[in-house]
Amino acid sequence: MTNIKLIAIDLDGTLLNSQHAIRPHTISVLQQAVEEGIHVVVCTGRGISRIRPYEALMELKQPIVAANGADVYYEAGHVGEKAYIDLKTAQHIFKTIEDIGIPFWGFTDAGEFIDGIPNKQEIARCLKIGVQSEDPKQLQAFYEQVKGWQDIELTSSASTNYEINQLGISKAYGIEKLCRHLHISLDEVMCLGDSANDLALFQVAGFPVAMQNAISDLKEIAKAMTTSNDEEGVAKAIECYVLKK
Incomplete structure (x- = not known):
C-alpha cells in the first residue's frame, strides 16, 4: 500500500455514530494521525455550518471538504474553492x-x-x-x-x-482540488465512507475503505473493510492501515 498522506473521512454513517457523536478514542486516533503529519480531512455532504459544532474536529485545524465537494477549505477556516449550482x-x-x-x-x-x-x-x-x-x-x-x-x-x-x-462536483472533485494544493497524489489518499455520495471518491482514491454499514456499491470497490460507525470503524482502520497499531 502506498504511504498514506491524506485521510478523507465522511461524517454521517462513518465518523459519527448513530447518536451523531464522535467517541473520545476516535478523536485521539485522529489527533495521532495529525501529529504524524497526515492530513485528516472531513469530507462530507454537510455544509460548513453543520460541521463547525463538532469542536473536536475544528480543533484539529485541518482542511475540510464540505457540501459534496462544492465548498473546499484548504486550511482551517480559509476558503479555497467554491462551486455554485448554475x-x-x-x-x-x-x-x-x-x-x-x-x-x-x-x-x-x-x-x-x-x-x-x-x-x-x-x-x-x-x-x-x-x-x-x-x-x-x-x-x-x-x-x-x-x-x-x-x-x-x-x-x-x-x-x-x-x-x-x-455538474462535475463531487467529493472526488473536492479532494482532487485539495490534493493539488497540497502536492499530494490521489494514490496517497485513504478515504472512508458509507453512502452513494462517497462513490466518486472511492473510484479515485488510492485506498478506499468501506464501513461495515456501507452500501454494496462501495464494498464492491473498496480495498479494505472496517467495522461499523457504531464500532469506531474509522479509528480501527486508521490504527490498522496508517498508524500500524
Whole structure:
C-alpha cells in the first residue's frame, strides 16, 4: 500500500455514530494521525455550518471538504474553492420541488436553508440542494423529473434523500482540488465512507475503505473493510492501515 498522506473521512454513517457523536478514542486516533503529519480531512455532504459544532474536529485545524465537494477549505477556516449550482439550474430545481411538494434543504454562502426557497441573490450562491422524504413515491417522482438533466450531479447520502450539485462536483472533485494544493497524489489518499455520495471518491482514491454499514456499491470497490460507525470503524482502520497499531 502506498504511504498514506491524506485521510478523507465522511461524517454521517462513518465518523459519527448513530447518536451523531464522535467517541473520545476516535478523536485521539485522529489527533495521532495529525501529529504524524497526515492530513485528516472531513469530507462530507454537510455544509460548513453543520460541521463547525463538532469542536473536536475544528480543533484539529485541518482542511475540510464540505457540501459534496462544492465548498473546499484548504486550511482551517480559509476558503479555497467554491462551486455554485448554475442560477437557472437552481431555479429549475426549486420549481420542480414546488411542483412535487417534496421537503427540501440545502446550503448557500449564508448557511443552511430548510423548506424555504432562498431569495434570488442566495439562489445564485447555492452550493448544494437536497430533497428528503419518507414517502418513496414522492422521492421517486422527484428522481424521475431530474434524472435526465445534463447539468447536475445527482447522488444520495441515505435511502430517503437525493442531493444535487453542479455538474462535475463531487467529493472526488473536492479532494482532487485539495490534493493539488497540497502536492499530494490521489494514490496517497485513504478515504472512508458509507453512502452513494462517497462513490466518486472511492473510484479515485488510492485506498478506499468501506464501513461495515456501507452500501454494496462501495464494498464492491473498496480495498479494505472496517467495522461499523457504531464500532469506531474509522479509528480501527486508521490504527490498522496508517498508524500500524
